[in-house]
Amino acid sequence: MIFPLDIIWFVIGVVLISVYGIVFGLLFMGIDRVIAARMQMRQGPPVLQPFIDVRKLLCKDSVVPAHAVTSIFHAAPFIAVAGAISVLLYLPIGSIMPVATPVSGISEWGDIVLIMYLLTVPALAMVAGGFASGSPYASIGAQREMVTMMAYEFPLAIAIVAIAWRLAAAGVSFPFSVVTLATVPVWSIVGPLGIIGLIILLFVLAWVTPAELSRIPCDTPEAETELCGGLLVEYSGRNLALFYLSMGIKLVAMASLAVLLFLPWNLSWFLPLEGVFASIADTGFFLLKMFIVMFFSVSLIRVSMARFRINHLVTIYWGYLAFAALVGLVCIVLDGTIAPLGGCLV
DSSP states (O other), X not given: OOOHHHHHHHHHHHHHHHHHHHHHHHHHHHHHHHHHHHHTTOOOOOTTHHHHHHHHHHTSXXXXXXXXXXXXXXXXXXXXXXXXXXXXXXXXXXXXXXXXXXXXXSOTTOOXXXXXXXXHHHHHHHHHHHHHTTOHHHHHHHHHHHHHHHHHHHHHHHHHHHHHHHHXXXXXXXXXXXHHHHHSOGGGTOOHHHHHHHHHHHHHHHHHHHHHTTOTTSOTTTOHHHHTTGGGTTOOHHHXXXXXXHHHHHHHHHHHHHHHHXXXXXXXXXXXXXXXXXXXXXXXXXXXXXXXXXXXXXXHHHHXXXXXXXXXXXXXXXXXXXXXXXXXXXXXXXXXXXXXXXXXXO
């Protein structure tokens, strides 16, 4: 039974998570741009440039193309932001459990599978907005976005299922639960073969991240030099600002997902910290891990790689990365079958 006070606290939590996602999303985007500039021997923009860009866009009117489907054209940016924020509601922040998790500790309202589905909402909103704009460039970008989604979802699903299967094989209850993944590091229950499999899956997830975020080398849906901006070519003003915010929030969500799956440790597990001090230390450590994930899976890759062609992108994700993910899955399955670890029941 849900009481009015629970609803009030949930609304407050949603507001705080929204502010957290927007602030750190834009901040990480600014840090990423500075890092990329330094690695390319450029000065680059200031760290707060994304905040400046969003403020400027919010002050401008949104221009609607003459042949656009107006209702869908305006609704798509709001759906993208709402979808990105919804993902954060199911992800922990350090030792702070997700907002959309009941007091019982079991994620009855959603788990890692739901997060996978919610991650597609911002991309689908951009696809709908691109088609609704009536621009041929945006339509081509929308088609490319759909192909990209079909390419990277398969390796991502393999990585998530492999980790959940290993937890279940070790006797862990609710292996798909976010709370379980946050409190039971999978590294602690695998053997040598399982560690090899997890390293392979970590590599796969690092390459799935730029595709999820439409960053170089997987930015074929936008491709300014080919499609003049692709999906977002007809967007401006407040609508473009909302899409920009959704990208920043999704960056936080993908980094949080990587930390949840592969780096769930907290400082309070190792240091004698309790209460507020433990939460502060765990949150700071969590943000540090997010930065490390962003550096290796976004900044480093986009600086060192050129844009993939769309056919090459599909080959890489459905071919090489899917094969690597399956190898990691086999290693984890063999690890759980040959040398099962008992005595770990949550």
